[in-house]
Amino acid sequence: MLGAASAITLSAFGCGSSTPKNTLDDGGTASDGNDGGTSTTTDPTSGTGDSGTGDSGTGDSGTPCKGLQCQQVTCGGGGDTTVTGTVFTPSGTIPIYNAIVYVPNADPVPLTKGATCDRCGAVTGEPVVTALSAANGQFILKNVPAGKNIPLVIQVGKWRRQVTIPEVTACSETKLADPELTRLPKNQSEGSMPQxxxxxxxxxxxxxxxxxxxxxxxxxxxxxxxxxxxxxxxxxxxxxxxxxxxxxxxxxxxxxxxxxxxxxxxxxxxxxxxxxxxxxxxxxxxxxxxxxxxxxxxxxxxxxxxxxxxxxxxxxxxxxxxxxxxxxxxxxxxxxxxxxxxxxxxxxxxxxxxxxxxxxxxxxxxxxxxxxxxxxxxxxxxxxxxxxxxxxxxxxxxxxxxxxxxxxxxxxxxxxxxxxxxxxxxxxxxxxxxxxxxVMKPSENLLAFFFFDLASCIQDDGEPPTPPPVK
Missing domain, CATH: 3.40.50 (Rossmann fold)
Structure with missing residues (x-):
């Protein structure tokens, strides 16, 4: 984790509008949970954050927050609660472009083996925030729920792995530097794999x-x-x-x-x-x-x-x-x-x-x-x-x-x-x-790029990829 985090107190009233809210020491209030991108997933390791298991009050817009949405906070001075890292192949050595990364608010639906019409945009697991990895494999998730044991899903088509971030500190960057945390599954006991x-x-x-x-x-x-x-x-x-x-x-x-x-x-x-x-x-x-x-x-x-x-x-x-x-x-x-x-x-x-x-x-x-x-x-x-x-x-x-x-x-x-x-x-x-x-040859690296692009959801390759919308 980088940067100094502001202290956060979770009010007994949850994400209220006129009632007390999730309050930072700089006067910020909890987010309504509508900031972010989107995603897709499925895995054996599912769940929500420690204090994100139920509905609680309403967000700033008056709509009820749910689960981990109630742990999103508004930071003063234009700050944000972010999680950054790099998506890797199962070996943890080669970065992956255009992987979907997100925080789910529910268990992702199991993925079906075999050929299916998998177009980009379909999501499960009620993503709270989403992002796509860049050409260097790096991603930035913004407005991430703060707290302990925050779930994180990494997905490329029917490759999917869910891990747990030990702690996300409000209004600072949580940097996931260990490739073991942000790689795709090596086997089916770690997550989902295509057939x-x-x-x-x-x-x-x-x-x-x-x-x-x-x-x-x-x-x-x-x-x-x-x-x-x-x-x-x-x-x-x-x-x-x-x-x-x-x-x-x-x-x-x-x-x-x-x-x-x-x-x-x-x-x-x-x-x-x-x-x-x-x-x-x-x-x-x-x-x-x-x-x-x-x-x-x-x-x-x-x-x-x-x-x-x-x-x-x-x-x-x-x-x-x-x-x-x-x-x-x-x-x-x-x-x-x-x-x-x-x-x-x-x-x-x-x-x-x-x-x-x-x-x-x-x-x-x-x-x-x-x-x-x-x-x-x-x-x-x-x-x-x-x-x-x-x-x-x-x-x-x-x-x-x-x-x-x-x-x-x-x-x-x-x-x-x-x-x-x-x-x-x-x-x-x-x-x-x-x-x-x-050893891995340069031409096999080229194959690896297309292997994961081939595995990903179908889209118009002439257009920039966009993350699916949050739920």
């Missing part, structure tokens, strides 16, 4: 990012483990992964199976591998399109452009012009900072990878994508010409269904036209995740 499917591929070990960002080894399993494990591995064309893993060919040809997952990471198989997708007109491409339109999220690299080139959704298929074949392109990629999230990516990279200066690196960058329809997609990065290959798009995303207004979109796809991890020290094999032995 994730990982398909293997010999040319890109996407799955090795997951243990590196801090997901516990206990959370990795296979389809038969059900929701007891947050990450399920499926065998792609390389037949890699745990011995008990199911085949990806049966998985991605069945929309019902895919709907059990919030997001799917599709590792590059070194070719389009149409044989394990039923051919160019195979059932896998129709099932994947249905999954995306219903709220599913996918991440692809390199040859997994096949999911767009042959999509069963003609609108998604027409959103890109694909040359294919994995021709090598210029590197590094230049981040498109012309829209708010693109600027945030550029700023985030400069924090996580000092000296990146608006560029994004990958092990090998490809030129599979000739162009994208920017009325249907969001262009995130481009790179220059190489070997007579012209400059072109290298990272794009699409909200699904494409071509409709943001309030009707539910799913999302992200493609990085590159290899994220093709190193020799990492493997997604029968010993996974113990087989991931290398």
């Amino acid at each position: 994730i499917a990982l398909t293997t591929g010999a040319c890109d070990k996407l799955g090795c990012m997951l243990p590196k960002i801090g997901i516990d080894a206990s959370e990795f399993g296979v389809e038969s483990d059900g929701t007891a494990k947050a990450v399920h591995v499926y065998k792609g064309a390389d037949n890699g992964g745990p011995t008990a893993a199911s085949q990806a060919s049966a998985f991605w040809s069945d929309a019902t199976k895919m709907m059990k997952y919030d997001m799917i990471l599709l590792s590059c198989e070194c070719t389009e591998s149409l044989n394990n997708k039923g051919g160019a007109d195979g059932p896998a491409f129709t099932a994947m399109a249905d999954y995306l339109k219903a709220g599913g999220r996918i991440f692809t690299t390199d040859f997994m452009y096949a999911w767009y080139r042959y999509s069963g959704d003609p609108d998604l298929r027409s959103a890109t012009d694909i040359r294919g074949g994995a021709p090598q392109a210029g590197s590094p990629m230049t981040v498109n900072a012309s829209f708010p999230k693109g600027q945030a990516l550029s700023d985030w990279l400069s924090v996580v990878i000092p000296g990146s200066a608006g560029t994004a690196s990958a092990e090998v960058v490809f030129g599979n994508i000739k162009s994208v329809d920017e009325t249907k997609t969001q262009l995130w990065a481009t790179s220059g010409a190489m070997n007579r290959l012209p400059e072109g798009p290298r990272i794009f995303s699409a909200n699904l269904p494409v071509g409709v207004s943001a309030d009707k979109q539910c799913g999302k796809a992200v493609h990085i036209d590159a290899h994220v991890n093709s190193g020799l020290l990492d493997a997604v094999d029968k010993d996974y995740p113990a087989s991931c032995k290398d």
Whole structure:
């Protein structure tokens, strides 16, 4: 905690208007609880502050305050009761952009596993104050209820963790400096996690990012483990992964199976591998399109452009012009900072990878994508010409269904036209995740940014994110 706090006396009358109020020694009065942002949540650790469990009197506007609202105070001299900190990945090492942070006034509603239409703006837990984390992961909560054991929720889509702040002192800054307090959950006993499917591929070990960002080894399993494990591995064309893993060919040809997952990471198989997708007109491409339109999220690299080139959704298929074949392109990629999230990516990279200066690196960058329809997609990065290959798009995303207004979109796809991890020290094999032995690569940091952005609620990426309103 920084700064000297004013003494506070909680009146027996609560948040009265003409009766005695929560009074500071500088003459301030309790807030009516309507200041702040908003949020969303769910977790095993719920509750309200020590003296915030019931209704008490009325606020300055004459409306009754409830629970922790009655512990909000008005500070003299333009002061405020704030809580600051940085949201991190489960490892406590990588900052997270655009996380929702809030103080709940009730138990958040449990989150449902599997693909759902999760648009930004929905909230549970009756947030008293809310904020979003900036590109450097930092957040500032204002007008926070003062007192002991104040609950705090951190949420990114279906990632959610609730912790307790030991004490918030009125009219001063409470700084949460310990990453252990402001990181996302490592396992499902600490909070909520999305259900994730990982398909293997010999040319890109996407799955090795997951243990590196801090997901516990206990959370990795296979389809038969059900929701007891947050990450399920499926065998792609390389037949890699745990011995008990199911085949990806049966998985991605069945929309019902895919709907059990919030997001799917599709590792590059070194070719389009149409044989394990039923051919160019195979059932896998129709099932994947249905999954995306219903709220599913996918991440692809390199040859997994096949999911767009042959999509069963003609609108998604027409959103890109694909040359294919994995021709090598210029590197590094230049981040498109012309829209708010693109600027945030550029700023985030400069924090996580000092000296990146608006560029994004990958092990090998490809030129599979000739162009994208920017009325249907969001262009995130481009790179220059190489070997007579012209400059072109290298990272794009699409909200699904494409071509409709943001309030009707539910799913999302992200493609990085590159290899994220093709190193020799990492493997997604029968010993996974113990087989991931290398350090975190710059390209895996890039993947981590998009991994959490993919997990977050759906919004128009061309607009600045805003916190949901308080209840």
